Amino acid sequence: MNKSIFSLSSVTLFLIVLSACNTGEEETNGASNGNESNENASNGDEVTLTFYSTMVEESSVEAFESIFEDFENENPGISIDGNFPSAAYEDTLRVRMASNDLPDLFDTHGWAKNRYGDYVADLSDMEWVEHFDESMEPLLKDENGKVYAFPVNQANDGIMYNATLLEELNIEVPETVDEWIAAMETIRDEADGDVAPLWIPGQESHNIGQVLDQLSTPLLVTDEENNYEEELLDGSFDWSNYTPLPETLIEIQEKDLLNVDVLTANEAQRAQLMSQSLIGFTFAGGAFGPTVQELNPEVEVGTMPVPAFYESDEPSWIGGERNTVAAYKDSENLEEAKMFIEFLAQPENAKKMAEATTLPAGVTNVEADNYYSEYYEEWSHITIQPYFDRVYLPGGMWDVYGSTGADLLAGSLTPEEVSEVMEGEYERLRRESEEEDAE
Known part of the structure; x- marks a missing residue:
């Protein structure tokens, strides 16, 4: 009797162990189909x-x-x-x-x-x-x-320029928009049309938007007599005050100071063209200068703050985060x-x-030795202004900057029409933002 009970118990125990082994095998197979990584992550293994x-x-x-x-x-x-x-x-x-x-x-x-x-x-x-x-x-x-x-x-955005070319042509680094245009006219005339005084890779319209965004600050914010901060923030801004900016861009284009292929030019071309001294000024990122010097050590790229629109103002770095x-x-x-x-x-x-x-x-316990150090030091007295669209415009206006700028250079919009489109989108996006906040 006891022997029978022992045998039955042994069989039962064997079946339980076998079942447990099979269950474990199924779980292992399941883990290999995607659960293993989640288990490892939660366990801190991987x-x-x-x-x-x-x-x-x-x-x-x-x-x-x-x-x-x-x-x-x-x-x-x-x-x-x-x-x-x-x-x-x-x-x-x-x-x-x-x-x-x-x-x-x-x-x-x-x-x-x-x-x-x-x-x-x-x-x-x-x-x-x-x-x-x-x-x-x-x-x-x-x-x-x-x-x-x-x-x-930290961003210190301004305008990159061919420092070697400016020195050869005895051009002073401009501090106002009028001086900047005059400098580009000198490049145009002295280089016999071979050099683009201003080069914008407009195949991606956001590069045109970048130019307009940076120039909006000296036009509408930094000059005491032409400061529209309050109106931009409360929604009462008169967008006819923006019109001088697209007018300036058209002036640059009509004076043959802008690359003729502005709407098809690709950003990948820029460093090569600058290394060949075929660009005077351009709006580019920080690593642009070192890239150019790797291609041609004889060409130095400088950086300058965005020039002032008004004689009573001073240049501005655009930046922050x-x-x-x-x-x-x-x-x-x-x-x-x-x-x-x-x-x-x-x-x-x-x-x-x-x-x-x-x-x-971005932290004070780090002293970076970078390509533009001497230029940042030269212009260290200049105030860094935040990106215009991040402070004064509702979300979504960055795309409008690019699209209206491209249409302007293509001849599809006049400067006045650019301002009208900007106004309409500014008001629409503000309303949508306010409605979202209300919800």
Whole structure:
């Protein structure tokens, strides 16, 4: 009797063990079909951080990838999936924001507070915050002390120019729009039409928008007698005051100071053309100068603030927040994402990124030695103004800048019509923004 009970119990135990083994095998097979990575991430065994940035220049991307590798070596089990989608960046982030599924780490590209503020984690408890550059604090920190992102660098946008060519032609660096046009006329006349005094790669209309956005500041904000800040912010701005800007762009085109292929010129051509001294002035990013010198060490690229529209005013740097890294507050890997930001903020890494982007660092404990240092020092007395559209225009106006500028240069719109379109879109987008806020 006891022997029978023992045998039955043994069989039962065998079946239970067999069943458990089969169940475990099924779970293992299921994990191999996609669940394993999620389990590993939650257990801390293996984490992949998704990283998105607006950076496109090769030197900048390579510097980031080098820092990724160093971080991964110091933190086994954490890897970084770097993404640099160029022109598709903003649309990609908008789609992901709408589904509340942002990358673990991403660049707020000038919209840390206004667009992404509700989606980013507070970084105020990090060590690097004590080294915040005061010019960056209003852009990346609020009155409650929340820090929205780590500033990889600071934008100092102005106009790039062929310093070698200007010296050869005895042209002084212009400080007003009238002086700038006169300088371009000298280039046109002395170069017998071989050099584009101003070169804009308008195949992508946002490059035309960049010119108009930067020139809007001296036209409408910085001169005391022509300051429309209040009207722009409260919605009462008279857009006929904007008309002198498209008029200036048309004047430059009609005087043969603009590249004739402005609407088809590709940004990839720019460095090669400058290295051949076929460009006088252009609106380009920080890494432009070093790229040109690699192609031709005999050509030096300088940078200057945006010239003043009025004699009573002075030039302006346009800038503030350029590249940042923020952490998605609902990320399943938030702790690891913050670890990477702390790693990136270490002085040797912050210096590497500032120098790779040829821009000043965003923190005060880093002294970057970059290509334009002497120019930044020469113009250090000049005030840095924020990007015009980020402060004074509703979201969506950046595209309008580009499209109206392209239509203007194509002859489809007059300067007055450009102002009318800008006004209509400004009012429409303000209404939509107010309606969204009301909801």
